[in-house]
Amino acid sequence: MIMKILLPLFCAAGLSALAEDWPMWRHDVERTAESPQVLTDELSLLWSRELPRPVPAFNDVRLQFDGGYEPIVKGKRLFLASNREDKIMAFETNSGALLWEAFADGPIRLAPVAWRDKVLFGSDDGCFYCVDAATGKEVWKVRPVPSARKLIGNKRVTSVWPIRGGPVVQEDRVYFAAGVWPFEGVFIFCLEAATGEQIWVNDSTGHLYGGQPHNAVAIGGIAPQGYLLIDGEELVVPSSNAYPGRFDLKTGKLKDFKLPLGGRVPGGWYTSLAGKSEEKKGKRKSLLADMGINYVRHEDRLRYEGKPEVRSTIRAGDQEIRFANGYEKVPGKVHSMVVADDKLFVTTAAGGLYAFGSGTQAESRRHEATPPPPGKATAFSSQLLGEIPRHGYGVFLGSVDADTLVHLASETSLRLLVVEEEGRRVRALREDLSRAGIYGSRVAVWQHDPAGFEMPPYFADFVLLREEIPSDERERIFESVRPYGGKFIVQHGEELETRLRAGALPGATNYHGDFKPSLDELVKAPLGVLWFDDTLGHFKRSPQPKVIDGVMITTTKDWLDASTRTMKVDYRLLPPNFSDVYTGRVLSAEESALLKVQAAARVDLKTVQPSQYRPSNQKNAWKPEAPVAGHRQNPLTGETEARAFPKSYGCDGGFDYGHIYTMRSGTASFYDKRIDSGTINISGPRSGCTNSIVPANGVLSLPYFYKGCTCSYPLPTGLAMYSLPESHEQWTTWGRITKEKLAGKIQRIGINFGAPADRMTESGTLWLDFPSMGGPSPELDLVTVPAKPRSYYHHSIWMRDDAGLPWVAASGVEGMESVTLRGLKPGSYRVGLIFANPASDERRFDIQLQGQTVSTDFNLGSRLTAVGVVFDGIVSEGSLQVALTAKKGATQLSGIEIVPMDLAE
Template sequence: MPPLSFCGILLSWLGCHLNPSFLQPQEDSWPTYQHDLCRSGVTPNPLPENLELSWVHHPSAAPSPSWPAPADRSFWQRLETVKPRVVYDRTFHPVCDRHRVYYGSSSDDQIHALSLDTGQRVWSFATGGPIRFAPHLIQGRLYAVSDDGFLYCLQAEHGTLINRWRLAPEPDMVIGHGRLISAWPPRTGVAVQEERVLATIGLFPSQGTYAMALNSKQGRIGWQKRLDDLSPQGYLLASKQILYVPTGRTQPFALAVEDGEFLGRFGSPGGSYALLEESFLATGPGNTGQLELSSPISRERLASFPANRMVARGNDAYFQSDRTLTALDRERHQKLTAKLERLDQRRRELRAALDNPKLSLEQKAEKEAAWTRLEAAVEVTQKKLESCLLWHQPSTYSDALILAGNRLYAGGSQGVAAFDAESGAQVWQSATPGTVYGLAAAPHHLLVANERGQILAYGNPSQGPASPTNKPEHPSSIRRPPPPIQEHPLWAWLEQNMANQRGWALILDCEDTDILQVMAEHCRLRLIATHSDPKQVDRLRKELAEASLLGVRAQAYLWNPDHQGLPQQAFRLVFSAKLFFNRKQAELPAEILNWVRPFGGFLLQSPTVNAEAWLQRSSVQDAEVQAKLDFASTIQRGKPAGTGAWTHIYADASNRSCSDDQTVGGSLTLQWFGGPGPSQMVDRHLRTFPPLAAEGRLFIPGQERIVAVDAYTGLELWQREFSGFSRTGIPYDSGAYCLSPTALFVAQHRSCLALDLDDGSLRKEFFLPVSQKESESAEWGWVAFQSGRLFGSLQPQGAARRKQSRQEIVDQYSTRRPLVCGNQLFAMDPDSGDLLWQRQFHPFLNSSLSLSENRIFLVACRSAPELESNGRLSLNHLWQTGADLIALDASHGEVLWSRNLPPLPLEHSLFMSFHQDKLFIVGAYDQGRTTRYGAYAFDSQSGRLLWQQHFSNNRSGIGGDHGEQVHHPVLRGDWLLAEPLAFQTATGEQAFPGGRENWSIPSRGGCGTLAASQKALFFRDGNPTYMDLESGAAPAPVNQVSRPGCWINLLPACGLLLIPEASSGCVCSFPLQTSMAFRAESGT
């Protein structure tokens, strides 16, 4: 049996011929993505039989796709590979008319027109952001949307701007995928029906997502609809009456073209691919390469095929999968499926009759015989269904598919190939550099677009030899700035203070690109130039494009006098270009300091301004005048008041899981999104380390790596791989990395590395303080930093969980899991590496290790138990052996006190934290069919038990399958928050945040545990969720588009809510799988 099987599929979608006549473009053009608004990928016009390469267009930069690759696999779903669902911008998809090829660039932010005959550039038009979708060509006009939030209409022949419309409701900008873009980027392209232009904007429903229809002739909005919880992504499709909107990783939906009425959602495996025919809508490819076909009117599911994409014409349908191309006879398939449906109905009737207890033996025998005959008929019909496959051709061309004339053209990692549509025979092929993601049939040319952004044109050999390939312009060919600009003292200051800094510079009042060109040579900052005149902004963009700077390196924007629109706290450097020409006019208003990045960002003020007096007028209290130079006063921002940090896996060395950040609560607005994606991360179910954040940097633990990003912009600062870094099952272990004010300490195998915070370079390596022979059977366990000392623990080799498999997930989500144990503690001088002290113990629980300013606390076995072979110990075994609660002097390692810890009922987890001169132990146990928790408070000076509380978990049942046995507590102010309740730390009495009687955390969806700022709790409840502690209000979502990990990855730190990607391996239906951050709506 061939791998593509259609057995038992009941289809009504075959009743009409495909390739609908509505909304078809001119036959000799390819005016939009996949030819038409149905995205059919079909043209009746054949291409030359013997194609040869005519020309190659090399863009100035390769595509900058919005979303990274998904996880390599999903252990829980037993998927060895996971399909990327959102791939609409992996290449520059071309469109064309009889004379020209048009495409938009996600890297240089321009729309380009090329000669169809030669591939030479005819014109380019610069926009304010990445262009991720192919333009739409109609009646000599080219429509395109940019991530700057605008819809552009250009005259196709010369590239002249006819009109532009800001689709976004406000000019607000955010940082997306490392670029400054609209807070409402259009991510579905446009669908143009004569004068009606259909579009959507926005990715985050919490910020607002919208669909709209624009009358391009009248220049006004016909209708606009807010989309509630929908996140549109992927090329729009349209019939005359219905607009079909993909939503990236989730299910598409439909709106009425006339007024935007919401018509409903479709069943789908998820994905940005879609194809519309008169009788069905096909969507996919899901996680495994699967197309779901639904009725375009009723939205009823019709069929499901193992394929990535398809094209169809007449009675024939062609399916493309990772390994095959397959053709299906649809008319015959229709008759057989109708018969199979009748047989299936008869089978259901017979089954009901056989279940009738009143049947006589004779009647039962008669119906059983009828059942046997019916099963045989079903089997025969199913085999005939399989014969409906016209042909089945092995093929690795799996990433693009069109039909031109009687040939299929398929693209993939091997290049491009042509197949005869009637026989399936491969009749032509050409290897290309990079994977082919886009195809278009131009008059007498096949256009091929690859992942490098190259467009290759294949034509008739009779047209002559291939034209020379174009070469992008280089900045050296552009006019050089005049000497007064090149010799300005700013450049020496820049090289001294910011030469290696990553981030953005904001240059206000920019008249031309001279300053920007020189600045690009002296620093690595990305440049944002602004001006108050729209014509001047257009000129800046054009000049930046000519200097090959537009896009990733530099952008130009219209400057609003009240500065609204620019993201706050985002710029490492802010100054006015007037510093170069008229310093008196270079004075900046005091509120502009809000746009300077905390923790080191600079503002250059006019030297004619009294900088100290000017600072007094600013609402920013963390800035100070660093220096007064001839050309400017340099003002630098520091740590914003009330911001917190997350330096250890549970916030600090005391394990409080509270950052003490006083600014991050429930009222949040998007700051940035993008950056590290799931392919670099550990599978979420395995619960690796939480991220860390301090002083404007976010450190994300990945698969044997750490990725450092700017907390305020999401820009990657550095990443470094470490063999032996990744650990799993952290609820049963401790942290193996932490932050000090000057270094990131990372344990790997038998040593601990001190890394530079700015670039990740190795500053020092610390080794276990044991002999070479002893170290062979040991590994570095716990890592902590406190009061100028580096602390570590030694544990048996293999004690830390490192395996990554489905079985490991099953084991970790079971009951009474053994906890990782160490047997030696030590302290080192972080500068010299000298050993300060070390002390041997009977096995102690890593999850109990907690630090105060001058003491270390731990729970250890009273005698030497027989550990499991991997150096772990169950809590039941601990209580049987006997346990001690111990306090050490952190300076010298001396035991200050040791108290017998009576056997506690805890059997699944044990966490210990220090707060307000008290020790708190929280853990879980079973009572009947309920998971319960015990919370115990001890005096940290003596170990005396002060109070205890016992309470049920907020999730019913036992078994640990959703992490209900390992909820880590939060210590915030005078409260211990142990899910689902809050208690007074002094007395153990129940507390009621916001004065709300019977306050508790409701039962929530998903695993994971709590993190807190002073204002709010943050946790997973399907989506990222917060619970305001000041008002005591019910939980509310931070966003509706992403899914947190299964431990902690919601960090309220640096005045932001940081949510680095931690859903790797999750294949559920949610729109965005990426990192992001939110700031308090009030700004700084």
């Protein structure tokens, strides 16, 4: 049978003289989706395939940058990325035959780029790959962010810095972005496409003090998710749910980035430039948004931004092709289309892939998916089923056969992770599990040494170790086992040795949602992301979450049903939800029914609820009072004073949990009272109008309290955070104190040259950024020569030794001759100087303190290695001067710490 498709468009006669490529998402670097390829008005179906249905990272359409298969075509090959099975697939364009598959260690969520005879792509595993277009064999691979730290991202084990800024190639350079959480660090890269060698990186856009929705201010930044594009001499980087940023294409320097300041403006992941069919105006083209993506219901009404059908329209020559028209013999919703190789290729939301071409063909070729083989029980799988739980996450550290994994997947709802080092076994296992239909979505394989594999803490319901390793490594692995019943299993031959992680983490608390203190000893600054996901959404003014014995209990309001309310903003409740506080996993009905916390989850489904939930000290539900959180010792002067900290707009008012004060201050935020940390912004998500940032069970939980809001917070999702070592980079806004109030009183201080904001340490030193960039900060009477030495900042993750304070050493000033700090309290001090060479050159200089030479020919040492020197008994009558005299190369200084001798350790 001949199946034909009539294009509903303006047609040009005949085919283009040469078949055209479609080498990247939406065809070109501007993402115009315009090809010079011309198609006939009558196309026949040549072949089709049914691929596994894609699994987007997020439920929210404004974040669904990976909502379906996005084909690219180079020559006679079509390439697809799979977010479900963690691989790139190559097909022959004439027949649809599968040519090769190339796997990564994590989901590949964005379309690759075909460049010359190579294919380039990034993965949630944090690596960027280049493979041969003909064979799929690896040409080069880099992990651009030098850290193996991982988390649970959208139900998968991923790098903390997944590559979700989709690649674009121009003039033999590839551009992409890694990291999605501004406060964890985000990185915009330019690499040589041929070799993977780094040309430039921008790592400074995660800690920008500036505007937030509702005209608030906070430390925040870009959250790269979506496809990068090139507009002339600028690189445009999408920022998840917010507006994109613009960077200098040659240097990577940030040129423009602002969040939507007004409330209720719906942003989204999609951006592109108008093509040649639209007139170019000025030096920049207008960035286009798609109304179908930026279209969401606020509590009061539907809101939108952008033009209709921008993403779902392409052009082939003079022909305009709209996805919405659908096509004969293409069932379901069209997700994407591309025109290349004299053909039209179509993908559907369900995973269909269709190729249409000219001419007559007796019958199209249909590539049927092979039914997966039934799972076969093995002796090992049967043994394990008597030991392991049926739900959650499980990890195998060491080799395991495919039959065992298939059987476990069929008998449980576990998500399984296998860590195997040997490449051939990894490849065979991935292919077997893919044929079984469970790879990626149920079972994933990371190629790595099992003993050294770094995992998130607390997430695994069981970890099975299949090889002998030292006891200290076992203890490190045990940290990944879930409290409240997780199991660490060590295999000795046919015997299994099981260690149970029973009960709570030592020092952790429960929280019953009653606005009472939760003195969790484990939740302390700095904090990093443990998991994030938006599966479980809640109305923005829902009741507080409860966190009990590893389970979060949440109840949302029935805000979409007008019959449930009596006034404009009052609603009834829906039944409670149960989720794992350590992974965000929504518990099944079977699990929930067995929980001992059922009594705590009982809710009244009939009574209309109050519009807001507030602690008893908040008298006005709609205009909360300013935070009141006791007294503190000022770290600069030692004086006792009322505790005060910056708080910008946030309708929750904040709540004091005892050790931690949490609030929305522009972004979700917290203040660690134990060290008087200042306000630490968790930029990206929106916390609730109800205080929904809860320290309990050893983590800081921020459930997804965003439904009914359209404000363009960059990354509205649920997450949890856990404490990290003090070497971890995390910035704060400490609050303004005038230099007049500090005059003659400063007795302890750290000066952090080039830093983006302030930072408090456990030892009691408040490090202040100079020049001041990170919001309200104590004012310093500080003079440098020259007046404005060149300052710089790089993320501390690059430092080669994380001993000490790498977030001080990672920034600095160059070429400074002297610096004088006034306002010190007279006395004797320990003065510490921190240096680190940001380059690879040789640098030597003399160091003077208070006019006396204390070091001659000081050698700055190797690149990105911190060097600290300490001098005791430095007498000050109210000021301190540090002078640097260059001998070879430019001088450099990262930080100065001044501590009175009676407090020096």
